[in-house]
Amino acid sequence: MRIVVASGKGGTxxxxxxxxxxxxxxxxxNISFFDADVEEPNxxxxxxxxxxxxDAGREVQAPDFQEELSVPVPSVNDDKCTACGKCVEACSFNxxxxxxxxxxxxSHLCHSCGACFTVCPEGALVxxxxxxxxVTTYRFASFLFCEGRIDVGEAKASPLIEDLSERAGGExxxxxxxxxxVSCSMLAAVKKADFCILVSENxxxxxxxxEAAVEVMYSLSLPFxxxxxxxxxxxxxxxxxxxxxxxxxxxxxxxxxxxxxxxSKQLLIDEFDESLTGKLKEAGMKIIAEIREKQ
Amino acid sequence: xKQIVVLSGKGGTxxxxxxxxxALQFDEIVAVDADVDAANLNILLAGEIQRQELFxxxxxxxxxxxxxxxxxxxxxxxxxxxxxxxxxxxxINHLVCEGCTIxxxxxxxxxxxxxxxxxxxxxxxxxxxxxxxxxxxxxPGQDNSGKLVTVLRQQAERYAEKNGRELIIIDGPPxxxxxxxxxxxxxxxxxxxxxxxxxxxDDLKRLIGLADSFRLKEAVVINKAGINAExxxxxxxxxxxxxxxxxxxxxxxxxxxxSLRKPGAYTExxxxxxxxxxxxxxxxxxxxxxxx
Numbered sequence: 001m002r003i004v005v006a007s008g009k010g011g012t013x014x015x016x017x018x019x020x021x022x023x024x025x026x027x028x029x030n031i032s033f034f035d036a037d038v039e040e041p042n043x044x045x046x047x048x049x050x051x052x053x054x055d056a057g058r059e060v061q062a063p064d065f066q067e068e069l070s071v072p073v074p075s076v077n078d079d080k081c082t083a084c085g086k087c088v089e090a091c092s093f094n095x096x097x098x099x100x101x102x103x104x105x106x107s108h109l110c111h112s113c114g115a116c117f118t119v120c121p122e123g124a125l126v127x128x129x130x131x132x133x134x135v136t137t138y139r140f141a142s143f144l145f146c147e148g149r150i151d152v153g154e155a156k157a158s159p160l161i162e163d164l165s166e167r168a169g170g171e172x173x174x175x176x177x178x179x180x181x182v183s184c185s186m187l188a189a190v191k192k193a194d195f196c197i198l199v200s201e202n203x204x205x206x207x208x209x210x211e212a213a214v215e216v217m218y219s220l221s222l223p224f225x226x227x228x229x230x231x232x233x234x235x236x237x238x239x240x241x242x243x244x245x246x247x248x249x250x251x252x253x254x255x256x257x258x259x260x261x262x263x264s265k266q267l268l269i270d271e272f273d274e275s276l277t278g279k280l281k282e283a284g285m286k287i288i289a290e291i292r293e294k295q
Numbered sequence: 296x297k298q299i300v301v302l303s304g305k306g307g308t309x310x311x312x313x314x315x316x317x318a319l320q321f322d323e324i325v326a327v328d329a330d331v332d333a334a335n336l337n338i339l340l341a342g343e344i345q346r347q348e349l350f351x352x353x354x355x356x357x358x359x360x361x362x363x364x365x366x367x368x369x370x371x372x373x374x375x376x377x378x379x380x381x382x383x384x385x386x387i388n389h390l391v392c393e394g395c396t397i398x399x400x401x402x403x404x405x406x407x408x409x410x411x412x413x414x415x416x417x418x419x420x421x422x423x424x425x426x427x428x429x430x431x432x433x434x435p436g437q438d439n440s441g442k443l444v445t446v447l448r449q450q451a452e453r454y455a456e457k458n459g460r461e462l463i464i465i466d467g468p469p470x471x472x473x474x475x476x477x478x479x480x481x482x483x484x485x486x487x488x489x490x491x492x493x494x495x496x497d498d499l500k501r502l503i504g505l506a507d508s509f510r511l512k513e514a515v516v517i518n519k520a521g522i523n524a525e526x527x528x529x530x531x532x533x534x535x536x537x538x539x540x541x542x543x544x545x546x547x548x549x550x551x552x553x554s555l556r557k558p559g560a561y562t563e564x565x566x567x568x569x570x571x572x573x574x575x576x577x578x579x580x581x582x583x584x585x586x587x
Contacts, residue, residue, distance in 0.1 A: 011307010
């Protein structure tokens with residue numbers, strides 16, 4: 001099963017909560033963790049130290065395996081190409097351009113749909129590959145950790161996120177850390193979810209972006225619940241919204257300088273507050289039970 | 296005309312807070328909210344919308360049900376898994392469809408068509424006599440956030456040229472991929488907002504790598520200072536090694552999230568060491584701009 005932690009706004013505490021959830025559930029469930037925030041994969045900074053594979057500092061020991069992820073792209077064989085323009089016409093993303101009797105390929109515009117291959121009458125398009133990032137796997141004693149990391153300078157993250165989402169699921173309880181936002185990257189992370197946890201913060205910024213994330217949940221008909229992080233009294237609009245929409249509120253985590261300090265030392269929520277940790281574990285168990293019931 | 300982009304890699308380090316509080320200290324400025332899927336800048340700037348336009352990008356397929364024979368070939372051919380069978384009909388899931396036309400071209404009944412996709416809306420707003428904001432909302436689940444950022448920036452540049460504005464400040468998105476690249480390309484200065492946490496530092500390094508590859512001048516703002524002295528020193532060391540100036544360090548405080556509840560400048564609500572830091576950031580930035 002896939003439990004995806006997403007947010008809308010960045011920096012609301014997705015990674016922290018996803019990693020904390022993995023840590024509290026690992027003793028009782030078969031957990032696997034997928035860091036799909038591929039532009040800024042940070043979960044290992046928390047889970048590495050938490051699961052003892054790290055040394056005293058920040059570096060985690062060598063991974064168990066590392067694979068490059070590539071997407072299929074065409075390359076033009078100039079000897080065969082007659083520059084007839086059929087591929088240019090077939091490409092909906094302007095990735096192929098005919099100039100002066102040659103067809104040029106702009107790989108950063110390519111969506112890897114494969115339309116160009118199907119129309120070329122000369123067999124002049126050769127299937128080639130472009131690397132977009134790396135998937136790294138660590139086998140911790142109690143669970144599997146997998147991280148996607150997009151190459152710096154690479155524009156399109158969703159194929160890498162989809163690859164991670166494919167690896168997740170199955171018998172294990174896969175916790176997936178989604179990228180922020182509500183555009184294609186976030187969609188790639190949440191679309192196969194069995195349940196989403198939306199992490200928001202108790203500010204007008206948090207509310208604005210939570211509303212957008214909730215809209216994605218509705219349009220994909222995904223079951224979901226909210227965690228309100230960095231909570232300070234005196235601002236009730238997010239809670240009113242959650243109540244009005246009948247969304248379960250799993251947890252309120254207070255705004256706290258001590259918690260920010262723990263975060264900066266790569267320590268998870270179990271070091272902060274016992275009762276909060278208990279509630280997080282309970283919420284996680286309940287979500288898992290609900291998903292199992294449906295399956 | 297100079298362009299400054301505020302970026303962070305990691306989300307939630309305070310990009311929008313810094314951008315808004317900088318923009319409000321200039322009498323004349325053009326601001327751009329380039330975080331189009333979490334557009335919060337106008338919550339603080341409270342600009343009045345003067346103009347709005349739909350944002351069209353790409354195409355999406357739809358199936359004409361009267362013509363569809365239900366063969367399911369479109370589903371088989373779709374590279375994006377966007378064709379669904381629901382309530383006895385074949386349908387295109389528009390959140391997933393990328394508009395490649397393979398379904399249309401392979402449909403034996405000619406039942407699939409493509410239409411222009413409306414992916415969002417952009418706005419032009421005024422937040423003071425000499426201050427103009429260009430912002431947008433990408434509709435949830437849409438592609439093409441980078442293109443929308445480019446549209447906003449073109450509009451802002453046109454406005455700045457026409458009205459003789461000297462400075463554009465761009466509140467960027469988190470991350471380092473498509474929308475972040477669209478926000479930082481062809482700018483004059485990248486302001487990197489970071490915080491003394493290992494996650495933010497990791498992302499800062501990746502972002503410096505990206506900005507370096509674009510050959511951009513960089514400057515750093517350390518936000519939430521005081522939560523971890525060791526990490527703060529690490530940031531300063533990175534900046535020293537990479538020859539990047541640290542413009543200011545803004546202390547960690549519960550007042551910052553509290554201040555977001557009301558629009559306007561932080562200094563209108565509080566007079567504390569954060570107000571002081573925001574003023575010195577403005578001065579430091581003016582110096583950097585003068586050197587560009």
